[in-house]
Amino acid sequence: MRRIATGCSTHSQALYSTFMGLMSNCIFIWYEEDFQRLLQSKKNELAKQGIHYLSDEDVVKTLSRYELALHCRRKTRGVPETTRLLRELIQSFSGEKGRDTLGVPLINSSRMKSIWEAQERHIACIQDLPGISLYTRTGSTKKGGIDLPNFRCVRGSTSLESFHLHLNRFIPGNSKF
Template identity: 50%
Template sequence: MGQVLISVLTAGEGPGLDLMAGGLVDRYKAAGVDPPVALYVDCGCCKEVGETKLKARFSEWPNLIVRLDIWHFMRRLAVGCTTDAHQMYPTFMARMSACIFEWDAADVNKLREAKRAHLKGHSWTSLTEKQLDRQITKEELELHCRRRTRGEEQTIQLLDQLIGELISDKGKDSLGVPLLDPIRMQHIWFVQKRHVKCIRDPPDVALYTQTGTIIKGGVQLQTLRCARGSTSLESFHCHLNRFIEGKQCQLP
């Protein structure tokens, strides 16, 4: 429902969060609400042997599915870049996202229909599919279309291809500066490959909520909110200065 249930300010993550977790479990019990089915985290998602500390912390929710936040997974791979100021860095991040996600075809076709009708009303006629797609913004896709993660094997295969391609000369900018550090990138990918299974969408879990509808070009489109990932929690940091009164200062 997009609600912040508990906010805790700590000096660091650790056993001190056990009280918060226990309090959250108690609140669900007191409210008579079914426990969550999925939990997105930035670390501690899985362990090769035994139970993770996170699963132990929420042991009263034995069916809880823990997933690694996909943005944090992508940021881990991006550490293999020589610099995030590289000309090809935005392209790398966009292509990495495409290796992980696929858009719902029915939703995209509905958006295309609405966009074409809308543009025709503004004297944009005879658009090809490629021209039409260039007019659809990222914000429109995220607002009106659902997307899902690809299968584990397919994701690994696509990321393997992408990393292999950008480690070659294709990953150099116009000055010949490489985007990826080959040795560092190969090590990072070797370590992080096992987490691909941790970023898949939980089976039979509805991650999208319809918040309303709008009319575009005479076509009715649904507006959606996605519950996947920890983005809503990360953005909570931006609001802390509004909640905590006092003077603001910036370190040099």
């Protein structure tokens, strides 16, 4: 994500945080059972506060990033879907569509083109390996009458995310990957 983000003209552009959040959504999806458990828990909490008849979309808006990260695991979408979604995201923020109210473009098109050409082939490298769990259950929390597991993920750790950087620095020669 950080490598693709270097194709943005500036990190202070108004659309940058939206772009980064959507990029994360292009790569990851929540485990449905974890998400539904948290959603039901939040509905129960809101009902105890006298707030009833909210749609699922309304309840989702009340979930914090912290709650999602603590109680829900994520998985990668797979190479074809991730590639398609990232390509569509970059296209949707390119040109006039990616300008803020002052007319500053989010994406530097020529730089992003070369970055995407280099990074597209690495999408397979960021996919979760089948049968390998990246989450550890660290406990549980009872919310809204539902026992929610607490998870800790190894994804995002320096050692895991910097693998390609280390390869480039420590293995001499030209890489074809």
